Amino acid sequence: MWSDVATNPATTRAELASCRSVFDMVLPELKPSSIHEVLAFLKNKKAVRSLKQQIRDSLVNGYELDTAWANEIRDAASHAQIVARRRQRVLSWIGIGLGGIPLSGLSEAVESAIAIGEDVLQDRAGASLDRHSLKDFEWYYALLDIKNNAKQKSRP
Numbered sequence: 001m002w003s004d005v006a007t008n009p010a011t012t013r014a015e016l017a018s019c020r021s022v023f024d025m026v027l028p029e030l031k032p033s034s035i036h037e038v039l040a041f042l043k044n045k046k047a048v049r050s051l052k053q054q055i056r057d058s059l060v061n062g063y064e065l066d067t068a069w070a071n072e073i074r075d076a077a078s079h080a081q082i083v084a085r086r087r088q089r090v091l092s093w094i095g096i097g098l099g100g101i102p103l104s105g106l107s108e109a110v111e112s113a114i115a116i117g118e119d120v121l122q123d124r125a126g127a128s129l130d131r132h133s134l135k136d137f138e139w140y141y142a143l144l145d146i147k148n149n150a151k152q153k154s155r156p
Contacts, residue, residue: 018055018065026070030143037146044142051139077137084134 023031032038041047054073055065063069134141 014059015052015055018059019051022055022065022070026065026067027073030140030147032143032146033150037150040146040149041139041142044138046135047139047142049138050136054136054139073137073140077140080134080137 032041058065058069
């Protein structure tokens with residue numbers, strides 16, 4: 001999975017070992033079980049990058065990649081998805097409200113409405129809005145999608 005180890009000195013042996021342990025011991029339910037699943041994941045460059053970044057960040061911050069770390073990842077990924085849905089819902093309501101505004105002042109109104117919406121979201125979601133975004137967990141959701149697709153294909 002980490003084919004850039006020869007060309008990228010930033011990919012260390014610790015990162016390689018950590019990546020292997022993540023799938024062998026910590027998140028075995030996400031471990032690709034076929035070459036098709038591995039290739040599907042590798043085709044998603046953003047997911048590969050976010051997995052590498054997650055491993056690097058965890059190692060730099062002194063996290064041990066164990067079941068407690070896996071639980072934190074699951075919780076943070078779920079929370080990021082909830083915050084993103086909440087943001088989308090608020091912004092769609094703002095868009096509906098702006099539907100009656102004449103076109104002449106629309107851009108200023110949209111910018112101020114989005115700023116207000118962001119403030120509301122930050123108040124409701126707390127500081128976690130800045131802490132994680134869905135992009136941080138692209139790898140997690142890509143692997144979940146691959147696993148779910150494989151299960152659906154195996155059903156009669």
